[in-house]
Amino acid sequence: MSALNAESTAFRSALEAVRAVEPRIADAIAQELTDQRESLKLIASENYASPAVLLAMGNWLSDKYAEGTIGRRFYAGCQNVDTVEAIAVEHGKALFNAPYAYVQPHSGIDANLVAYWAILADRVEAPALAKVQKRNVNDMTDAEWAELRAAFGNQRMLGMSLDAGGHLTHGFRPNISGKMFDQRSYGVDAATGQIDYAALRESAKEFRPLVIVGGYSAYPRKVNFRIMREIADEVGATFMVDMAHFAGLVAGKVFTGDFDPIANAHIVTTTTHKSLRGPRGGAVFCQPELADQVDRGCPMVLGGPLAHVMAAKAVAFAEARRPEFADYAQRIVDNSQALAAGLTSRGATVVSGGTDNHLVLIDVDKYGLTGRQAEQALLDSGIVTNRNAIPQDPNGAWYTSGIRIGTPALTTRGLGTGEMDQIAELMHTVLTSTRAGASKAKFDLDAAVSERVAKQATELLADFPLYPTVDIS
Structure with missing residues (x-):
């Protein structure tokens, strides 16, 4: 049986089984x-x-x-789960050249929480740790959180600000990380849009954090993790990197040396999808001295591990260890830089002046639009993006002034730098044809323009079929 027949048969059969119980779900899956x-x-x-x-x-x-770890489960009959998890760990360690891997986290947020609690547990005395285990965190007031932080030594975190490209889980109040830690942010230089390491060092010396967090969700440049580790060592901080967005570039050896978080950080977290091209899930990689605490992720933070997702992580890690993945990772960056250049040549304002990684951040204020208006106008035209805050964003985190775009998915489909320039032209057409409406969400765009661009987008993709071995019709 050919690969085409095997994969098509598998997905067709799965949809038929679902349709027999709830056809609307099968239809939604097929429509996706x-x-x-x-x-x-x-x-x-x-x-x-x-x-x-x-x-x-x-x-x-x-x-x-x-629940538990390999060979130490709280349930019987887990021999096959042990096998699956061990294989995922084996591939994860080899892929990233990491001394220790923990593949149970259900998401990137879960992975970050495992890392934070591992760092705290490694630093504090048992009575303080027992105190948090006895609290119902959902009922705690801000004052009680402050008391709890004091019990842990009034722990502090230094992470990238949201408008500079950081993530909610890097110590911001709406997230539990902002309650666990007294947080301060580092940003980017106003002129360059890039991290000012000298300013970061001074902030760390003054604030004396327990944890310095590197990594980002909307920063379009490389990060020098060697310098950040030096800063962490100078102030006695644990250096943690959240590489969720760029893990594929690390796995594909595009980011090496000073730019490889595994080689420089005490502990590294990631998602397993995004540029890594695996299932939705998370993982933690750490130095041996933190391994025992990381292994306590379940039950400290996590529920029971999802064995089926760990199986998919193992498969994804195995795929990423193949030589062709390194070529894929480099093409992600080539495409991202081509897309940034295409937009810039058409007059767009690209934050930081370009990109070193998989993403590009556009300031859409130049078009008289908010990020929300631009996002919807592009979506109506067959271009799926997301609005995102930019440094010193006047519109805040909901409406925003930016659009974040990335190239991992289209690179998977085989599109190259030439197609990126065509996409830049399609985006330019939409953004220059859209007019702001009566609110920060409303806009006006001629339906003929959006229909024409959507048609051109579909035609562009015709030569790059998605899942060509899968036919569910």
């Missing part, structure tokens, strides 16, 4: 494939997992409870 095939997916945090990764998630491993 159609929509993704026909639209330009430029969301920097999305990708396309392989059929092998997707199929690894849809099986009876989902039925097992397996």
Whole structure:
């Protein structure tokens, strides 16, 4: 049986089984494939997992409870889960050249929480740790959180600000990390849009954080993790990197040396989708001295591990260890830089003047639009992006003044630098044809323009079929 027949048969059969119980769900799944095939997916945090990764998630491993770690479970009959987790760990360690890997986190946020609690538990005495375990965190007031932080030594975190490209889980108040830690942010230089390491060093010396967090969700440049580790060592901080967005560039050896977080940080977290092209999930990589605390992620932070997702992580890690993945990772950056250049040549304002990684951040104020207006106008035209704050954003985090775009997904489909220039032209057409409406969300765009661009987007994608080995019709 050919690969085409095997994969098509597998997905057709799965949909038929679902349709027999709830046809609306089967229809929604099928429609999602159609929509993704026909639209330009430029969301920097999305990708396309392989059929092998997707199929690894849809099986009876989902039925097992397996709290604990390999060989030390709180449930019987976990021998196959042990095998799956051990293989995922094996591939994860080899892929990233990491001394220790923990593949149980269900998401990037979960991975970050595992890391934070591991750092705290490694630093504090047992009575303080017991105190948090006895509290119902959902009922705690700000004053009680302050008291708890004091019990942990009034712990502090220094992380990248949201408008500079940081993430909510890097110590901001709406997230639990902002309650666990007294947080201060570092930003970017106003002139260059890039990290000012001298200013970061001075802030760290003055603030004396327990944790310095590197990594980002909307920063379009490389980060020098060697310098950040030096700063952390100078102030006695644990250096943690959240590489969720750029893990594929690390795995593909595009980021090496000073720019490799595994080689420079005490502890590194990631998602397993995004540029890594695996299932939705998380992982933690750390130095041996933190391994025992990381292993306590379940039950400290996590519920029972999702064995079927760990199976898919193992498959994705194995795929990323193949030589062709390094070529893929480099093409992500080549495409991102080509897209940035194409937009810049057409008059767009690209934050920081360009990109070193998989994402591009555009200031759409130049077009008289908010990020929300631009996002919807592009979506109506078959171009899927997401609005995002930019440094010193006057519109805040909801409406924003920026659009974040990324190239991992379209690179998976095989599009190259020439197609990126065509996409830049399509985006330019939409953004220059859109007029702001009566609110920060409303806009006016001639339907003929959006229909024409959507048609051109579909035509562009025709030569780069998505899941060409899968036919569910």
